[in-house]
Amino acid sequence: MIVIRGLPTLLLLGSFFGGGCRSRAAHFCHDNSACAANQYCEFSPGLCGKGEAPGTCRAKPATCQAGDEPVCACNGKVYDSACAANAAGEDLSVAGQCTAVIPNFASCGAHYCDARTSYCEIYLSDVQDPPTDHFCRPLPAACKPGPHSHPNCGCFPEATPCLSFCGPLATGGIDAFHLTCQGKKPPHS
Numbered sequence: 001m002i003v004i005r006g007l008p009t010l011l012l013l014g015s016f017f018g019g020g021c022r023s024r025a026a027h028f029c030h031d032n033s034a035c036a037a038n039q040y041c042e043f044s045p046g047l048c049g050k051g052e053a054p055g056t057c058r059a060k061p062a063t064c065q066a067g068d069e070p071v072c073a074c075n076g077k078v079y080d081s082a083c084a085a086n087a088a089g090e091d092l093s094v095a096g097q098c099t100a101v102i103p104n105f106a107s108c109g110a111h112y113c114d115a116r117t118s119y120c121e122i123y124l125s126d127v128q129d130p131p132t133d134h135f136c137r138p139l140p141a142a143c144k145p146g147p148h149s150h151p152n153c154g155c156f157p158e159a160t161p162c163l164s165f166c167g168p169l170a171t172g173g174i175d176a177f178h179l180t181c182q183g184k185k186p187p188h189s
Contacts, residue, residue: 027057032089040086045131046094046110048074061087070105070112072098078112094131106169106176109134115176116145120169121162122178123186133186145174153177161187 067081073090108120153166
C-alpha cells in the first residue's frame with residue numbers, strides 16, 4: 001500500500017508484472033457512510049472504527065438463515081447471528097458493548113455463549129489494538145446445569161486454561177462462567 005496526500009491507496013502490482021491479478025482494490029472506510037448502500041464497513045479486528053486501521057466495505061448478505069447465535073454489533077444492538085448484523089449494515093463489536101440481557105446466554109466479546117453448554121474464555125490484552133480475545137468453549141459435563149445442581153468453578157478440571165480467574169456471569173437465567181487469562185496468548189482457534 002502507498003499513501004498519497006494522506007489517503008491510503010492500493011497498488012496492484014500483480015497485473016502490472018503479468019501476475020494476472022484480477023482483484024479490485026478494497027474500498028476503505030471509517031464508518032458506513034463511505035460504503036455503498038448494499039455494503040457495510042467491516043473493521044479488523046472488530047474495534048468498530050476505534051482501532052488504528054481503517055475498515056473495508058463489504059457486501060451485506062442478501063439472505064441469512066434463522067439462527068440462535070446472538071452477537072453484539074457496533075451499534076450496541078444484539079442480533080440473532082453475525083449474518084443478521086451484517087445484513088443490517090453492522091459489524092461485530094469485539095468489545096461486547098451491548099447491554100442487552102438474554103436469558104441463559106452470557107456476553108462474551110462479540111458473541112453470546114449459551115450458558116447451558118458453554119463458558120466464556122477471555123484472554124486479556126494490555127492494549128486496545130489487538131483487542132482482548134473471547135471464545136465460547138464447551139462446558140465440561142460436571143459443569144452443565146441440571147434441575148438440582150448449581151455448579152461453581154470447582155466443577156472444571158484442574159488443567160483447564162485460565163481456571164485461576166474463574167467467576168460467574170449473570171444471564172437473566174442460569175449463571176454462566178467466565179475464565180480469564182492474564183499474560184497468556186490464546187491457543188489458535
